[in-house]
Amino acid sequence: MEIKYRNYNNILYVMLDGELDEHTAKFTSKKLDEIFFSTISKQIIIDLSQMKFMDSTGIGVLIGRYKKMKDRGVSIFISNPSYHAEKIFKLTGLYEIMPKIS
Amino acid sequence: MISNNNILNKMELKFSALSINESFARASVSGFCLQLNPSLDELTDIKTAVSEAVTNSIVHAYPNESGEILINVTLCKNQATIEIIDFGVGIKNLEEAKKPFFTTKPDQERSGMGFTVMESFMDKVEVFNNKEGGLKVVLIKNIKEQSVKKVADEII
Numbered sequence: 001m002e003i004k005y006r007n008y009n010n011i012l013y014v015m016l017d018g019e020l021d022e023h024t025a026k027f028t029s030k031k032l033d034e035i036f037f038s039t040i041s042k043q044i045i046i047d048l049s050q051m052k053f054m055d056s057t058g059i060g061v062l063i064g065r066y067k068k069m070k071d072r073g074v075s076i077f078i079s080n081p082s083y084h085a086e087k088i089f090k091l092t093g094l095y096e097i098m099p100k101i102s
Numbered sequence: 103m104i105s106n107n108n109i110l111n112k113m114e115l116k117f118s119a120l121s122i123n124e125s126f127a128r129a130s131v132s133g134f135c136l137q138l139n140p141s142l143d144e145l146t147d148i149k150t151a152v153s154e155a156v157t158n159s160i161v162h163a164y165p166n167e168s169g170e171i172l173i174n175v176t177l178c179k180n181q182a183t184i185e186i187i188d189f190g191v192g193i194k195n196l197e198e199a200k201k202p203f204f205t206t207k208p209d210q211e212r213s214g215m216g217f218t219v220m221e222s223f224m225d226k227v228e229v230f231n232n233k234e235g236g237l238k239v240v241l242i243k244n245i246k247e248q249s250v251k252k253v254a255d256e257i258i
Contacts, residue, residue: 022121055216
């Protein structure tokens with residue numbers, strides 16, 4: 001999993017490039033926390049256009065980050081999910097806490 | 103049970119219950135299922151469901167020891183049957199485990215959506231505790247007939 005990010009106008013853009021499963025979940029969570037906590041922004045956009053695979057482990061990772069950022073008043077949005085990632089997001093109701101933006 | 107007459111092909115795969123093998127397992131199974139000429143969506147459905155079942159075994163089956171996971175894939179006309187078997191501790195309450203958001207490890211940021219994802223991506227999912235110990239998950243996916251003729255007609 002490769003994670004790229006940039007902070008622009010107080011919006012943090014994060015791009016996940018790779019496969020998000022049990023094997024990569026710990027690293028991804030840790031890396032996202034490092035980026036989120038070292039950046040001052042009120043909004044975070046997670047771009048999933050380069051994510052090659054995700055299973056429900058990814059939901060655990062995303063909800064975990066949501067809980068941590070919620071306490072700091074930061075909103076997280078999802079952008080460019082694959083057809084299958086979207087299927088899992090709709091099944092789990094993730095968009096209710098992390099809305100999808102285009 | 104699948105009648106032997108209808109079986110086109112089968113394979114089995116055994117590997118250590120290590121998370122590094124997850125991508126190997128789902129890629130191998132979906133690669134084998136390619137023979138049925140599935141659509142990309144059907145193939146990703148299989149990949150995702152296999153990943154869920156294998157992850158469950160890796161995370162829960164062997165709390166105090168290392169173990170193995172066995173996958174059997176049977177291909178029939180228009181249908182793939184995938185068994186994911188471990189030899190670990192099994193699941194005490196299967197009905198509870200299948201409920202959405204149920205997890206025994208909430209502190210580890212687990213979603214508890216594994217079985218729900220399997221059920222929504224596959225045509226049929228069965229879960230058993232093996233008599234000799236361990237868990238067996240059976241995933242069945244129907245592969246729609248791709249009408250080559252129709253595609254050809256459209257091109258012409």
